[in-house]
Amino acid sequence: MTTLIAEDLLLLLLDDVKGTPTSSYLDVALGGALLLELALAEAVHVRERTSVWSSAKVDVAPGAVVSDPVLADALGRVAERERAASDLVTRLGKGTRDALTARLAERGVLRREDDRVLGLFPRTRWPEADGRHEDEIRARLTAVLVQGLDPDPRTGALVALLHAVGAAPSAVDRGGVPARDVRRRAKEVAEGTWAAKAVRDAITASTAAMSAVMAATTAAAAAGS
Template sequence: MSQPHAESRTLIAEDLLLLLMDDEKGRLAAASYAQPLFGGALLAELALDGAVEVEEKRGMWHTAKVHAVHPPAGGAAPDPLLARAWEVVAEKPRTAQGLVDRLGRGVRKELQDRLVARGILERRETKILGLFPSTTWPAVDVQHEQQVRASLRDCLVIGLMPTPRTAALVALLAAVDQAYKVLAPGDLTSQRGELSPREVKRRAKAITEGDWAAKAVRDAVAASQAAISTAVMVSTTTAATST
């Protein structure tokens, strides 16, 4: 079995994908709104790198826009996904709502392919009922995913201060109401007993609104979170009215 490249940092979008994938079935829990979710994750990553920022809101009727500041970190060889996302932001100022779908277009498959190349997922081609082609992406190395989940438990259950990357990940999970669901049942027990979904959601909200990074970064992540939440609401409403 191939091993993941330890020296290479995973993107927040990749961590998000791993958390939301069923390790055995190889399917994504949030497939219906994957595009804005992963687009928002790329936008949040650019914000953490200081590559983009959200302008100050100037009144009730003003919609703040995202501006490119400088290319993402990485020297002569930045991450290609982040570099492409930054180029989209740099085209012209856009709202976060206008960016998340644009940035997330086609990203899910690319993230899966990247994780296969790193030996974390495996691509399997099957047929449903022996007729219809289907592709699944089961996990083959869960070590990194377990580390990410442990970081989430540290802040959501134990109450430790999250790193900026973990706090951004919490904000993105909260946007799709998955902060509680990605924790294993055994992870929800603290010294005060087992936490309820409501308590985990409350803690996720507190982390998202906390002072975990510079204001410019928090503003950009908050804009990404709001844009994803809106996209999910629209998707849910559309699905409900079409049935």
């Protein structure tokens, strides 16, 4: 089954039984995943920062075309006007979860369940219906993060995204390997030289943008408590 990096990430960040997110930063992570996929497809490129105070800007590559409708919508948003990666990961993440969960349910990977919290507030959950694809993803991640194999570009991008949201240890079968070692390996992969420079630039910009959004969200929540 052909999936987007964002779909693979979504499966990893949903509780298989409860069908609810295991990360508070799921939406921004999905936005980062779409941006990275566009970079891997050479549909966008990240311009180098002109100073330590500036943000990395993202441009659409001339003649860029992508066939996947979710990815095409993301490319359209990038093309609207020049934006910083920190702005794009938030914009691209909006609505993506709903689009991808519905699509994965149509493919029989997830199952939609509607209920009410406390009998009052409607809620939609997406528990696992067929775990074979997710098992394959976790096996590839385990080979890289636990066994030390070199990643292919898609797996490397996925590792970088998981590392950015602190979810790398929970995505693999550690087999007794300490979580700190998995986190260290994930950091090595995220910063590694396995990808072309354009993709490395996109990974750096996307994960930095995700971290900035997450930090701002955490600070706002702390200020409001």
